[in-house]
Amino acid sequence: MSGPGHATYLGMPAFPEAADTSTRDTRLRANLRHATHTIRTKRATAVAELDDWGRLRAAGAAIKDRTLRHLDHYLERLESAVTAAGGQVHWAADADEANRIVTELVRATGEHEVVKVKSMATQEIGLNDALAEAGITAYETDLAELIVQLGDDLPSHILVPAIHRNRSEIRDIFAERMARWGRPAPDGLTDAPADLAEAARLHLREKFLNAKVAVSGANFMVAETGTLVVVESEGNGRMCLTLPDTLISVVGIEKVVPTFQDLEVFLQLLPRSSTAERMNPYTSMWTGTSDDDGPRTFHLVLLDNGRTDTLADTVGRQALRCIRCSACLNVCPVYERAGGHAYGSAYPGPIGAILTPQLRGTQSALDASLPYASSLCGACYEVCPVAIDIPEILVHLRERVVEGGPVSVRGTRAVIKPAKGHAAERAAMRAARWALDHPSVLRTGQRLASRTRRLHPRRLPGPGRAWSDTRELPAVPAESFRDWWQRTRATNDRSTP
Amino acid sequence: MRVGLFITCVNDTLYPHTGRAVVTLLERLGVEVGFPAGQSCCGQPHFNTGYRHETEPLVRRYATAFRGYDHIVTPSGSCAAMVRDNYPRIGAKAAAEGRGQELAEAAATVVPRTHELTEFLTDVLGVTDVGAYYPHTVTYHPTCHGLRMLRLGDRPRALLGAVRGLDLVELPGAEECCGFGGTFAVKNAAVSAAMGADKARNITATGAQAVCTVDNSCQMHIGGTLARQGSAVRPVHIAEILASTEEHVW
Numbered sequence: 001m002s003g004p005g006h007a008t009y010l011g012m013p014a015f016p017e018a019a020d021t022s023t024r025d026t027r028l029r030a031n032l033r034h035a036t037h038t039i040r041t042k043r044a045t046a047v048a049e050l051d052d053w054g055r056l057r058a059a060g061a062a063i064k065d066r067t068l069r070h071l072d073h074y075l076e077r078l079e080s081a082v083t084a085a086g087g088q089v090h091w092a093a094d095a096d097e098a099n100r101i102v103t104e105l106v107r108a109t110g111e112h113e114v115v116k117v118k119s120m121a122t123q124e125i126g127l128n129d130a131l132a133e134a135g136i137t138a139y140e141t142d143l144a145e146l147i148v149q150l151g152d153d154l155p156s157h158i159l160v161p162a163i164h165r166n167r168s169e170i171r172d173i174f175a176e177r178m179a180r181w182g183r184p185a186p187d188g189l190t191d192a193p194a195d196l197a198e199a200a201r202l203h204l205r206e207k208f209l210n211a212k213v214a215v216s217g218a219n220f221m222v223a224e225t226g227t228l229v230v231v232e233s234e235g236n237g238r239m240c241l242t243l244p245d246t247l248i249s250v251v252g253i254e255k256v257v258p259t260f261q262d263l264e265v266f267l268q269l270l271p272r273s274s275t276a277e278r279m280n281p282y283t284s285m286w287t288g289t290s291d292d293d294g295p296r297t298f299h300l301v302l303l304d305n306g307r308t309d310t311l312a313d314t315v316g317r318q319a320l321r322c323i324r325c326s327a328c329l330n331v332c333p334v335y336e337r338a339g340g341h342a343y344g345s346a347y348p349g350p351i352g353a354i355l356t357p358q359l360r361g362t363q364s365a366l367d368a369s370l371p372y373a374s375s376l377c378g379a380c381y382e383v384c385p386v387a388i389d390i391p392e393i394l395v396h397l398r399e400r401v402v403e404g405g406p407v408s409v410r411g412t413r414a415v416i417k418p419a420k421g422h423a424a425e426r427a428a429m430r431a432a433r434w435a436l437d438h439p440s441v442l443r444t445g446q447r448l449a450s451r452t453r454r455l456h457p458r459r460l461p462g463p464g465r466a467w468s469d470t471r472e473l474p475a476v477p478a479e480s481f482r483d484w485w486q487r488t489r490a491t492n493d494r495s496t497p
Numbered sequence: 498m499r500v501g502l503f504i505t506c507v508n509d510t511l512y513p514h515t516g517r518a519v520v521t522l523l524e525r526l527g528v529e530v531g532f533p534a535g536q537s538c539c540g541q542p543h544f545n546t547g548y549r550h551e552t553e554p555l556v557r558r559y560a561t562a563f564r565g566y567d568h569i570v571t572p573s574g575s576c577a578a579m580v581r582d583n584y585p586r587i588g589a590k591a592a593a594e595g596r597g598q599e600l601a602e603a604a605a606t607v608v609p610r611t612h613e614l615t616e617f618l619t620d621v622l623g624v625t626d627v628g629a630y631y632p633h634t635v636t637y638h639p640t641c642h643g644l645r646m647l648r649l650g651d652r653p654r655a656l657l658g659a660v661r662g663l664d665l666v667e668l669p670g671a672e673e674c675c676g677f678g679g680t681f682a683v684k685n686a687a688v689s690a691a692m693g694a695d696k697a698r699n700i701t702a703t704g705a706q707a708v709c710t711v712d713n714s715c716q717m718h719i720g721g722t723l724a725r726q727g728s729a730v731r732p733v734h735i736a737e738i739l740a741s742t743e744e745h746v747w
Contacts, residue, residue: 376681392586429542439534470686471724
């Protein structure tokens with residue numbers, strides 16, 4: 001194949017270790033701070049323009065919830081409608097099956113190259129790597145995905161996959177790498193945005209005009225009509241959706257909406273939340289195939305890959321409402337400091353912290369650490385256009401990590417054990433709860449701390465260093481509140497039951 | 498009106514002067530304050546770390562300790578939010594696990610009576626001018642659970658705005674989390690510290706003498722970071738400002 005090696009999420013360290021490194025990267029911190037603060041301010045303005053935003057948000061959540069309650073029904077309707085319109089529908093239980101189906105479909109065309117529309121589902125399943133193993137080169141055509149692909153890099157944001165790069169880094173990547181994938185960057189390329197865009201345009205135009213097969217995802221699928229919808233800014237997606245002979249769309253099963261009219265809600269919620277635009281520049285819709293225009297062959301691969309199991313969880317299923325706008329990433333103070341790669345999956349930020357451990361499980365150290373990658377500040381819930389209570393799900397998944405419990409695994413009920421490495425914490429939590437449930441013990445501890453307060457070190461040893469490395473410890477007072485109250489007030493307190 | 502003070506474990510152990518300020522303030526406003534000795538911790542550290550079952554005895558303890566009080570007042574937005582948002586969830590999950598309605602009923606008895614201090618002042622007592630005097634430049638950091646779970650809105654600012662002598666200066670990026678987050682502060686120490694450092698720098702840049710919040714747990718992190726940065730800005734709980742008068746500057 002023509003492209004260089006591939007980066008992978010496999011074997012990445014747990015979130016705290018990854019973030020320990022990434023928070024020290026001053027250039028990354030500056031890039032992310034600038035980008036997230038710019039877009040979060042714009043989003044707030046775009047949302048404030050609508051006086052019915054709250055009702056739109058409630059409608060979006062309600063449509064998604066109703067659809068998810070009857071998901072089997074709407075998926076079968078969708079399958080019938082797509083088939084009736086000339087498309088072919090394939091069902092993939094997991095990533096391997098989806099990758100196998102797509103690989104076989106591409107092979108059947110005899111082609112060795114595909115162009116890709118920006119798609120989260122195909123990032124989730126690692127499609128490009130699977131195709132590469134079969135000798136098929138996938139060309140990313142979204143500008144930011146192109147930057148990531150040329151740089152042997154991984155996406156770090158849902159909407160802006162190369163958010164961790166600034167324009168001088170992009171210039172270097174284009175100048176050094178474009179030639180290995182196709183048309184080289186023009187000589188003397190500068191880091192002016194117009195120059196970079198022109199270089200990408202020339203490089204990609206060659207791909208669009210040669211491609212016979214395109215692979216996409218979709219933002220929405222309409223059950224009643226069999227229509228798929230892709231929402232984008234650049235128009236590169238539309239090139240892929242209209243020029244090649246064969247179109248293969250890989251879409252998560254939760255992307256279905258019942259009726260065409262439901263799009264009225266989501267096509268308002270999505271652009272304002274993601275790019276802070278009233279309306280996105282390109283909304284492409286297609287229904288099966290047509291003899292006059294567009295692809296002659298259309299395949300829809302419906303992807304489960306953990307979604308049915310997520311749906312079985314009464315608290316966690318809210319995550320399936322997600323429309324991948326990335327507003328939660330842009331307001332998240334943890335994402336802003338740690339960067340997207342620390343989340344170790346295609347879905348970074350708060351939504352990734354609740355989606356990945358549900359889709360992949362909580363057994364690996366990385367996946368078990370994700371629900372803790374939040375201070376529970378609640379900014380994500382506030383901006384979510386479909387009102388996913390992300391903090392509630394984070395806490396719910398933390399319980400799954402430390403206590404185990406009932407889950408659905410490939411459609412079957414199972415009881416999982418706690419994730420490894422929490423025994424000491426569990427013992428400490430139990431001891432603390434016991435002391436707190438015995439106020440006399442709590443009081444004894446407080447008095448001991450007060451009497452020895454002059455002996456307390458300013459820096460803590462062992463795990464306590466995590467606190468005292470960057471923060472002074474609070475001084476322990478001479479007397480707790482409860483002792484002060486008893487000494488000065490208790491006899492006068494008529495209201496103590 | 499019988500008011501029970503829920504001091505919280507952090508204030509009880511580390512910040513008793515905040516508790517004394519609450520008592521002084523409420524008594525000055527004519528409220529009879531009780532302190533049931535059976536109270537302990539709301540259970541938030543356990544619940545938010547994933548140990549829901551360890552939280553259950555503490556939910557029961559809270560409900561029992563404050564039985565008979567018309568209102569429960571606490572100088573912590575985070576602990577008030579724990580009771581109001583999470584106690585019903587804990588009760589509902591216990592019921593769903595087939596362990597009866599007892600916890601859900603216990604939660605239902607305390608949720609409507611539990612108020613964060615500034616809510617109690619503005620919504621129950623109906624006051625914004627509490628007769629306080631505090632001759633300092635102060636900036637206000639709205640802590641996340643007060644801001645987004647309790648929806649305290651302008652209440653703390655309105656109370657501070659009525660304090661004589663107080664010069665309130667705006668904090669840039671006020672609504673961004675300070676990075677405390679309970680066990681987050683040690684589990685994800687690097688990110689927590691990075692958030693705290695940014696918050697502390699913003700606070701120092703205001704030129705204020707003190708940074709005010711409704712939560713001493715966040716203050717422990719903010720104040721500890723400010724001190725480590727060598728900043729002269731002092732962390733102060735809003736109760737201490739509101740308790741302060743010409744006769745006794747807190």
